[in-house]
Amino acid sequence: MRKSLSERIGFFLLTLAGILVLFILGVILLDIFSKGIKTISWEFLTQPPREGMTKGGISPAILGTFVVSLITVIFAVPLGMFAAIYLHEYARPGKMTRLIRLSIRNLSGVPSIVYGLFGVALFVQMLKFGTSILSSGLTLGLLTLPWTITACEEALKTVPQSYREGAFALGATKWYAIRTNVLPYAVPGMLTGVILGLSRAAGETAPILFTGAAFFLPHLPRSLFDQFMALPYHLYILATQHQAIEKVRPIAYGTALVLLGLIFLLNLSAVWIRYRYRQRMRG
Amino acid sequence: MNKKIHETQTRIVFTKFQRRKLKEVLIEKFFLLNGLLAIVILLGIFSLLFIKSFPAIRELGWKSFFGSTVWNPNSYTTPQYGILSLILSTLMVTLGALFIAVPLGVACAAFLSEVASPRIREVLKPVVEILAGIPSVVVGFLGIVLLNPLIAKVFVISNGLNALNGAILLAIMSLPTIISLSEDALRAVPNTYKEGSLALGANPWHTLIHVSLPSALSGIIASIMLGMGRAIGETMTVLMATGNAPALTFNFLEAVQTMTATIAIELGEVPYNTTHYYALFVIGLVLFAMTFVVNLVSDIILQKYQEVER
Numbered sequence: 115m116r117k118s119l120s121e122r123i124g125f126f127l128l129t130l131a132g133i134l135v136l137f138i139l140g141v142i143l144l145d146i147f148s149k150g151i152k153t154i155s156w157e158f159l160t161q162p163p164r165e166g167m168t169k170g171g172i173s174p175a176i177l178g179t180f181v182v183s184l185i186t187v188i189f190a191v192p193l194g195m196f197a198a199i200y201l202h203e204y205a206r207p208g209k210m211t212r213l214i215r216l217s218i219r220n221l222s223g224v225p226s227i228v229y230g231l232f233g234v235a236l237f238v239q240m241l242k243f244g245t246s247i248l249s250s251g252l253t254l255g256l257l258t259l260p261w262t263i264t265a266c267e268e269a270l271k272t273v274p275q276s277y278r279e280g281a282f283a284l285g286a287t288k289w290y291a292i293r294t295n296v297l298p299y300a301v302p303g304m305l306t307g308v309i310l311g312l313s314r315a316a317g318e319t320a321p322i323l324f325t326g327a328a329f330f331l332p333h334l335p336r337s338l339f340d341q342f343m344a345l346p347y348h349l350y351i352l353a354t355q356h357q358a359i360e361k362v363r364p365i366a367y368g369t370a371l372v373l374l375g376l377i378f379l380l381n382l383s384a385v386w387i388r389y390r391y392r393q394r395m396r397g
Numbered sequence: 398m399n400k401k402i403h404e405t406q407t408r409i410v411f412t413k414f415q416r417r418k419l420k421e422v423l424i425e426k427f428f429l430l431n432g433l434l435a436i437v438i439l440l441g442i443f444s445l446l447f448i449k450s451f452p453a454i455r456e457l458g459w460k461s462f463f464g465s466t467v468w469n470p471n472s473y474t475t476p477q478y479g480i481l482s483l484i485l486s487t488l489m490v491t492l493g494a495l496f497i498a499v500p501l502g503v504a505c506a507a508f509l510s511e512v513a514s515p516r517i518r519e520v521l522k523p524v525v526e527i528l529a530g531i532p533s534v535v536v537g538f539l540g541i542v543l544l545n546p547l548i549a550k551v552f553v554i555s556n557g558l559n560a561l562n563g564a565i566l567l568a569i570m571s572l573p574t575i576i577s578l579s580e581d582a583l584r585a586v587p588n589t590y591k592e593g594s595l596a597l598g599a600n601p602w603h604t605l606i607h608v609s610l611p612s613a614l615s616g617i618i619a620s621i622m623l624g625m626g627r628a629i630g631e632t633m634t635v636l637m638a639t640g641n642a643p644a645l646t647f648n649f650l651e652a653v654q655t656m657t658a659t660i661a662i663e664l665g666e667v668p669y670n671t672t673h674y675y676a677l678f679v680i681g682l683v684l685f686a687m688t689f690v691v692n693l694v695s696d697i698i699l700q701k702y703q704e705v706e707r
Contacts, residue, residue, distance in 0.1 A: 121602035128512050131504030132521055135576070138569055139528050142539060196431035204425050205432065216696065217435040223623070223692035224442060224685065225630025227657045231664070231681040239669060256438060287417060289424045317532025320632040320657070324664050333553045342580040346633075353538045354637055363542070370535050371667065377530055 143374075150371025153364045159372070163330065167352065168361050172369055174334060178247075178327075178342035179316055179376070181335070185251025186258060186315050191308055193255075194262025198304075201263070202270040203292055222260035226320040229257045233325040248338040250326035257321055258311045265307020269300040302391035306384045313380035318375060319346040329355070345373045434520065446682040453478070453675035462679055468659065470673040478676045480683065482645040486560070486653035487684075491628040492637060493564030493649060495573060497576040499621055502566070502575030503610075506617075509576070510583040511605050529573035537637030540566045544638065552650055561649040563639035570631055571624035578623060582616025582702075583609055590600040622695030626688045632657040656680050 139331050140365040157171055164170035233253030243249045281291035319327075327347040335342045352366040353359075452463070457478055465479025505525075509518055540562050548557035586609050594604040610617070640652025641662060654662075660677050667673045 118600050118602070121600045124602040124605070125512050128504050128508035131501050132508040132513065132517075134501060135505050135528070135572065136521065136524055138572075141543070142528075142531060142536075143473050145539065145543060193431055193434060197429055197434055200425075200428035204428055214432050214435055217439045219696055220689060221439055222690050223626045223630075223688055224439075225632065225657060226690055227630065227632040227660050228442065228681050228688075231449075231660065231678060232442050232445055234664065235449050235678070236441075254547055259438070260435065286576065287421050289421055313530060314640050315434070317530075317534065319534045320572035320661060323661055346532055349538055350633065350637070353541055353635050366538065370538055371436070373532060374535060377532065381527075381530060 126155055146367065146370050146374055147175075149364070150367040150369075153182030154371060158368055163365075167330065167356060167365065168358060172345070172348060172372065174331060175343040175345045175369070176372065176376075177334065177346040178344045178348070179373075182251045182254065182322070182326075182342060182344060183312055183316050185247060185338070186254040186313060187308065189252055189255030190258045190262050190311070193257055194308075195266050195304060196272060197259075197263045198266030202267050203288070203296070218260045218263055222264075226257060227323075229253055230321040230323055230325060232256070233321060238325055244339060245324065245326045245328075245341055246339045247326055247335055247342050248250070250322040250342070250344075251338075253321045253325050254315045254318060257318065257364065258315045261311040261314065262308060265311060266300075267305045269303025269307060270296065272303055273299045302387055302394075306388045306391070309380050309384040309387070313377045313384070316380070317346055317377055319344075319350055322347060341362055345369060345376070349373060412567060443685065446678055446685055449678035450675055450682045452670075453672055453679050456672055457523055457676075460512045462676075466645045468654075470663070470667075476673070478679075480656070480680055482643055483654060483656045483659055483680065484683065485645065486639070486643075487629055487655040487657070487687075489647070489649070489653065490560050490567060490639060491625060493560060494567035494628045495621065495625060497565060498566035498571045498575055498624060501625070502572050502620075503579050503617060505572075505576050506579035506583055507605060507610070509580045511601065511609065525573050525576050528569070529577075533570060533631060533633040534637070536566050536570060537634040540634060540638030548650075553606045554650055556652070558638055558640035558652060559650050560639055560646075563653070563655070564649065566634040566638050567628045567631055569679045570634060571628045574627055575620050575624040578620030579613070579617045582613040582620065585616065586612045613707065615698050619698040619702070620697040622691055622698070626691040626695070630657060630684065630688050632661050636661045656684050660684075 159171060159176065160173050161171035162174050163172065168382050187317060201211070201214065205214070219296045228255065233249055233256075237249035237252050238245055243252075277295045277299065279294040282288075286294070322344055326341050327344045328341040329343075329351050331341060332341055338346075349366055349369045352362050356362050405472075412517040461478050462480050464481075465477060466482040467477040467479045468483055469477045495620065505521075509521060531596040541558070544562050544565060545557035548559070548562055549555065550557075588613055590608050591604050594608040595601070599607070635655045639655060639658065641654045641658055642652040643659065644651070646653060660680055663673070664677050667677070
């Protein structure tokens with residue numbers, strides 16, 4: 115069939131849009147990588163900053179992001195998993211279930227800075243956790259909760275209905291069937307979702323701005339009630355607040371690359387788990 | 398005698414069954430509690446924002462927030478808490494972002510669903526996912542180091558940190574949402590629609606414009622609303638890239654300060670439980686209400702559209 119002119123031009127424009135999106139990502143990754151890689155060294159990854167951030171490394175920020183993410187996971191994963199089990203295994207269709215689902219969708223649309231405000235009001239002030247690792251971790255936990263619930267529910271959906279029915283047919287109670295015949299098969303899928311949620315939480319800055327992140331700490335945090343340094347916050351400060359902005363630019367680029375690398379690694383491991391899990395389900 | 402033994406046995410079995418049932422009910426209630434958590438948190442966020450903003454509203458009245466465009470809480474003589482210019486800045490940057498992201502995003506979605514070969518799609522889909530995974534602080538950083546000098550050069554101005562910079566970055570941030578959800582909507586258009594159009598002699602381009610896009614319109618609009626919600630609430634990119642000057646302007650080449658950026662800058666500086674502190678919660682409350690409405694509308698559109706599809 116001969117292609118008309120309008121079709122050619124139209125499809126050309128659509129292709130251009132696709133290329134442009136590819137180009138945007140390419141520019142972002144290339145710029146960060148090419149300029150950040152020069153800064154990356156063993157010292158950069160393992161040493162604390164020296165001489166007002168202009169020298170040394172970013173190890174406390176890496177450690178801080180790691181620890182806060184750990185709190186986030188410990189807090190959000192059980193709650194998210196239980197909520198997903200309720201929604202997928204127990205909930206009957208009705209007003210209540212609709213309301214819960216509506217709340218979850220809306221929670222995932224609440225701006226991260228509003229979570230930050232909530233964290234300050236609830237964890238820092240009301241519960242008196244102060245600006246601390248705990249406050250930040252819990253705030254990020256709330257932020258990731260809707261994603262965790264959705265991911266865990268998706269994982270439960272992949273377990274065939276016949277697995278449950280098989281257990282029921284043998285006289286198992288509902289909980290017994292879920293525990294033995296559903297959860298073991300859903301866990302890898304849940305893990306994938308949790309890691310993806312975690313990779314988003316690790317890059318969040320707004321919720322930790324006032325709940326515990328600090329620009330510079332002379333020593334590592336000693337308890338959950340200490341402040342901490344974090345990669346995204348470190349990058350923000352280096353990019354906007356430092357008195358010698360041009361001088362610390364290489365370190366800012368290095369920090370951005372480490373942050374992107376960390377998120378990339380998390381995503382990659384999630385994809386790997388999903389791949390392994392699919393193979394096992396097939397076999 | 399024999400009958401009696403049988404009876405007691407039945408009773409024991411029955412109580413065992415009851416106990417088992419009680420356990421099951423308790424377990425279900427436990428999971429129900431976790432399910433209800435989402436509602437509790439949403440209500441909790443709203444009520445805490447309201448409680449914290451109440452002292453400021455009581456002291457200053459709604460009018461000083463919504464009847465003025467001057468935000469100057471640090472003034473020693475007469476602090477002013479007008480948030481209209483902040484709301485306007487947020488809307489300006491958001492609409493600017495949509496102006497870029499909607500045509501680009503929908504076109505990219507159409508490319509993915511109608512034009513691209515499966516192999517190209519397999520390359521481009523992860524690209525969209527990676528783009529969605531880039532933290533906002535990194536995007537903001539690139540706004541400073543890449544876009545800032547570029548904008549300054551192109552428009553011959555001294556500083557490229559302005560509303561345009563923020564709008565471009567927000568467009569990049571909301572692109573993944575718009576692309577992936579619009580593509581889902583285009584894919585959900587039944588093949589019979591397209592086949593009918595093609596059978597009548599329309600070419601694929603006309604089919605896309607006159608059949609596929611109109612049928613997917615509600616899904617595409619919902620995706621745009623969700624992208625808009627993200628753009629309104631986005632903090633770090635606008636904080637780093639828009640220059641942060643709380644002034645009333647409609648010029649994209651001037652610095653603006655959005656609602657999110659105001660909270661981010663000032664919450665770290667004010668002492669707890671001052672009027673200024675509570676005023677920041679008022680901004681948070683308005684922000685929450687705005688994103689809530691936008692998300693709800695997109696949700697209603699999506700639900701309706703799914704019902705029609707079924």
